[in-house]
Amino acid sequence: MSIHYIPIFFLLFLSSFCKSDDQLTHAKPLTHSDMLISNSGYFALGFFSPTSTNNSFYLGIWYHSLPGPRTIVWVANRDNPISTHSSATLIINNSSDLVLSDSHGHNIWRTETNITAGATRAHAVLLDQGNFVLRLPNGMDIWQSFHYPTDTILPAMKFVFSYKAKIVERLVAWKGLDDPSSGDFSYSGDPSYPYLQVLTWNKTIPYCRLGVWNGMPVAGGRILTNTSSILYQTVINTGDEFYFVYAISNNLQFPEMKVPGNFLHIRNKSFDQCEAVCNHNCSCTAFAYANMSGGSAMADPSRCLVWSGELIDIGKIPNGENLHIRLADTAVDKKVSSVKITLPIIACLLLLSCIALVWIYKYRGKRRNEETQRKMMLGYFSTSNELGGENTEFPFVNFKDILSATKFFANSNLIGRGGFGKVYKGTLEGGKEVAVKRLSKGSGQGTVEFKNEVVLISKLQHKNLVRLLGCCIHEDEKLLIYEYLPNKSLDAFLFDAAQKHVLDWFTRFKIIKGISRGLLYLHQDSTLTIIHRDLKTSNILLDTEMTPKISDFGMARIFGANQNQANTTRVVGTYGYMSPEYAMGGAFSVKSDTYSFGVLLLEIVSGLKISSSHLIANFCGLIAYTWRLWEDGKAIQLVDSSVLASCPHDEVLRCIHVALLCVQDRASDRPLMSSVIFMLENKTTFLPAPKQPVYFAVSNCGDGEGSESMENSLNGVSITTLKGR
The missing domain is CATH 3.50.4.10 (Hepatocyte Growth Factor)
Structure with missing residues (x-):
C-alpha cells in the first residue's frame, strides 16, 4: 500500500468504524461478542452480566452514550438467565420471531408475532429512542420492546396503564442492584380505578398510592434542567386507553x-x-x-x-x-459543551488511527498467508480426476482459527468419528458454533471423498441438506467445516431405548418427509443431478427443531444432463442400505437412493436396524420380516411400540407400503422421489401393490451377531467390492 493513500484509507476506515450497526437480519444473528448500536449512538443492545463475578448473562438495552457504569433500561430474559454468554445467539426465525437460544438449542426467550412462517422476512432495528422493533419490509412494526417494559419508562415510550378498564402494562423492579430478575415491587394502575390512579405494589399488596389523576394533561413529576432540553410527563385518556x-x-x-x-x-x-x-x-x-x-x-x-x-x-x-x-x-454553555465534545472526539480519532496502523500491519500479513494457503488449495483440487475439472468457489477457513475453535482438537470437543476421520465441535471467533470434520492423516480412502464433498456440497443449498461453511488444507491436514447441529444424528435417537421417546410419530413423519424432500432436491431440483450412494440413519443430522439434514457427500456422484445410470467397479456404501443392482453389479442411479430411502423408512417406523436380524426371530432381516407381516395383514405389528398407541394407523401403514415399493429388487419398479413424496402426503392416492423383495443385503442370515458387526465395520465411508450371487 502506497503511503500517499494512507490518509484516504484512514478516512474510509474511520467512517466505516464509527457508523453504527443497528439492525438484525436473518443472515446476521447476534452473538455474545456482537452489539447493536442505534443510529445516533444513544442506545446499545447486546449481552451483559450485572457484575464481573456473575455467571448469569442477559440480553438487554442500555445507554451507550453515557460514561460510567451501564444504565440498563430493558432486559429480555430477566427471569431466565444464560449460564454461559459465549453460547447465546439471538436470531430471527422463519416465522419472523426473535429467538434467543443457548448452545444446546434451548429457547431462552422469544417473541410471539403470529406471522405466517415463510410469508415474509422481517428485520429488527434498535431505534434512537431505545426501542427495539421487529419490522416487516413494508415498514410495519410487528413487535417492539416498548410494549414489554421491565423497570424503566423511556422518553417517547407509551406506557399503557389500562385498556378497556383492564390493566395492561406494569413496571417491575429488579430484585437487587446486581440481579435484574423480577423483584417484589411493581408499578401499575389500580384495577379498581384504572382511569384514576396508579399504585406502587409490594407483591400483591398496595404499597404507595401516587395520587388521583386530576384530568390535566401534564402531571406532577420532576423536570431535569442540566441539559439543553427538559423531560416532562403527559397523561392521555382516550376512553378505551389510559397511558x-x-x-x-x-x-x-x-x-x-x-x-x-x-x-x-x-x-x-x-x-x-x-x-x-x-x-x-x-x-x-x-x-x-x-x-x-x-x-x-x-x-x-x-x-x-x-x-x-x-x-x-x-x-x-x-x-x-x-x-x-x-x-x-447560552454562549458560555455552548462553549463549554463544545470543549467537552471536541476533546473526546480528538482523542478517539488518535486512538483509532493507532488501531488502524496495527490493523493494516496484521491484515496484510494475514492476507498474504491466506493467499498462499488458498493457492495451495486450488492447486490441490486441480489435480483431482474425480471432479472432472469442476470449478467451484472454495469457502476457506484459516487453520489457526480452526485450532483455536476446537481447542487444538481437544478430546472434550470430539463429537463423532467414522471411516473418514473424527468430527469436533468448535466455536469460531464471534461465537458461531461449527462441526469440524478432520481427515485422518495418510488416509488414501478419504482423500477422494474430501475433494468430492467440497465441490458438491458447496453447490447445494437446501434446508434438508447439511450446510458446508468452509474447508481448509494445511500441510497434511484436510478439514471440512459444517454448521453445528446439536441433536447430532438420527440413529442416536432411533436406536437408543433411553432417547427414542423423543421421536413421537409426528416428529418421525416430519423427518421422513424432510429426508424425501432433500433427496428430491438432489435428484431433480438442484442444478446438478446427484446420487448420494450412502443414505443411512447416521448420515441424517437433526437441528434444534428436529429438522433432518442429509450429510456426508463424500461418495456422492454427479450425473450428466442425459445420464440415467452409471457403473463402477469401486462399490462403496454400507451393507443393508445398498440396492441389489449396485451391490452385485456396481450399477447405480437415482433409484439406488430410493432403495436406501425405503430401508431408512422401515427403520424409522419400526425403531429396528436393518442389520438387527437377531432381534427378529426366524427372519434374515428387517425387509423379510416386514414383507411377511404385510402379506399376513399384520403390518401394524412392525410399528415401534413407543409410538404405536399414539400414531394414526392409516398414515403408518401408508409409510410401510411406500417403503416396500422403494425396496423392490428391480430398479425400474421403484418410484421416483417425486412420486414418493406425493404418495406420502396424499392419503387418498391409490398405491400399487409391491412385489416381494428377494434380495437381502445382509446375506449371512444364520448369524445375527456376525451381520451386525459387518455393518458396523463398514459404517461411515465404507469401501469394498462385492461379487454377485
Whole structure:
C-alpha cells in the first residue's frame, strides 16, 4: 500500500468504524461478542452480566452514550438467565420471531408475532429512542420492546396503564442492584380505578398510592434542567386507553403550572428584570413572574420567583403560573459543551488511527498467508480426476482459527468419528458454533471423498441438506467445516431405548418427509443431478427443531444432463442400505437412493436396524420380516411400540407400503422421489401393490451377531467390492 493513500484509507476506515450497526437480519444473528448500536449512538443492545463475578448473562438495552457504569433500561430474559454468554445467539426465525437460544438449542426467550412462517422476512432495528422493533419490509412494526417494559419508562415510550378498564402494562423492579430478575415491587394502575390512579405494589399488596389523576394533561413529576432540553410527563385518556408518555422538549415556557417549592422571592422586579436575574445567575434553572391582583396585604403586587437546581413536584393546574425553564443554550454553555465534545472526539480519532496502523500491519500479513494457503488449495483440487475439472468457489477457513475453535482438537470437543476421520465441535471467533470434520492423516480412502464433498456440497443449498461453511488444507491436514447441529444424528435417537421417546410419530413423519424432500432436491431440483450412494440413519443430522439434514457427500456422484445410470467397479456404501443392482453389479442411479430411502423408512417406523436380524426371530432381516407381516395383514405389528398407541394407523401403514415399493429388487419398479413424496402426503392416492423383495443385503442370515458387526465395520465411508450371487 502506497503511503500517499494512507490518509484516504484512514478516512474510509474511520467512517466505516464509527457508523453504527443497528439492525438484525436473518443472515446476521447476534452473538455474545456482537452489539447493536442505534443510529445516533444513544442506545446499545447486546449481552451483559450485572457484575464481573456473575455467571448469569442477559440480553438487554442500555445507554451507550453515557460514561460510567451501564444504565440498563430493558432486559429480555430477566427471569431466565444464560449460564454461559459465549453460547447465546439471538436470531430471527422463519416465522419472523426473535429467538434467543443457548448452545444446546434451548429457547431462552422469544417473541410471539403470529406471522405466517415463510410469508415474509422481517428485520429488527434498535431505534434512537431505545426501542427495539421487529419490522416487516413494508415498514410495519410487528413487535417492539416498548410494549414489554421491565423497570424503566423511556422518553417517547407509551406506557399503557389500562385498556378497556383492564390493566395492561406494569413496571417491575429488579430484585437487587446486581440481579435484574423480577423483584417484589411493581408499578401499575389500580384495577379498581384504572382511569384514576396508579399504585406502587409490594407483591400483591398496595404499597404507595401516587395520587388521583386530576384530568390535566401534564402531571406532577420532576423536570431535569442540566441539559439543553427538559423531560416532562403527559397523561392521555382516550376512553378505551389510559397511558403516560414522557417527552423531551426544548420549549422555555410551560403555562398554567403548579410551581415547585424552594424558590427565591425577589421583590420589585419587572418581567424583563426577573428574566435578567435568572440569566445572570449560573445556578438559576427557572423563573416565574405573575401579578397578584388580589394581594392587598402585600405592598409589592408583583413577584419574581427564581429556582436553583432540580425542579421537584410540579404539575399542571387550572389558573397556574407560567413557568420559564432556563436551558443550557447560552454562549458560555455552548462553549463549554463544545470543549467537552471536541476533546473526546480528538482523542478517539488518535486512538483509532493507532488501531488502524496495527490493523493494516496484521491484515496484510494475514492476507498474504491466506493467499498462499488458498493457492495451495486450488492447486490441490486441480489435480483431482474425480471432479472432472469442476470449478467451484472454495469457502476457506484459516487453520489457526480452526485450532483455536476446537481447542487444538481437544478430546472434550470430539463429537463423532467414522471411516473418514473424527468430527469436533468448535466455536469460531464471534461465537458461531461449527462441526469440524478432520481427515485422518495418510488416509488414501478419504482423500477422494474430501475433494468430492467440497465441490458438491458447496453447490447445494437446501434446508434438508447439511450446510458446508468452509474447508481448509494445511500441510497434511484436510478439514471440512459444517454448521453445528446439536441433536447430532438420527440413529442416536432411533436406536437408543433411553432417547427414542423423543421421536413421537409426528416428529418421525416430519423427518421422513424432510429426508424425501432433500433427496428430491438432489435428484431433480438442484442444478446438478446427484446420487448420494450412502443414505443411512447416521448420515441424517437433526437441528434444534428436529429438522433432518442429509450429510456426508463424500461418495456422492454427479450425473450428466442425459445420464440415467452409471457403473463402477469401486462399490462403496454400507451393507443393508445398498440396492441389489449396485451391490452385485456396481450399477447405480437415482433409484439406488430410493432403495436406501425405503430401508431408512422401515427403520424409522419400526425403531429396528436393518442389520438387527437377531432381534427378529426366524427372519434374515428387517425387509423379510416386514414383507411377511404385510402379506399376513399384520403390518401394524412392525410399528415401534413407543409410538404405536399414539400414531394414526392409516398414515403408518401408508409409510410401510411406500417403503416396500422403494425396496423392490428391480430398479425400474421403484418410484421416483417425486412420486414418493406425493404418495406420502396424499392419503387418498391409490398405491400399487409391491412385489416381494428377494434380495437381502445382509446375506449371512444364520448369524445375527456376525451381520451386525459387518455393518458396523463398514459404517461411515465404507469401501469394498462385492461379487454377485
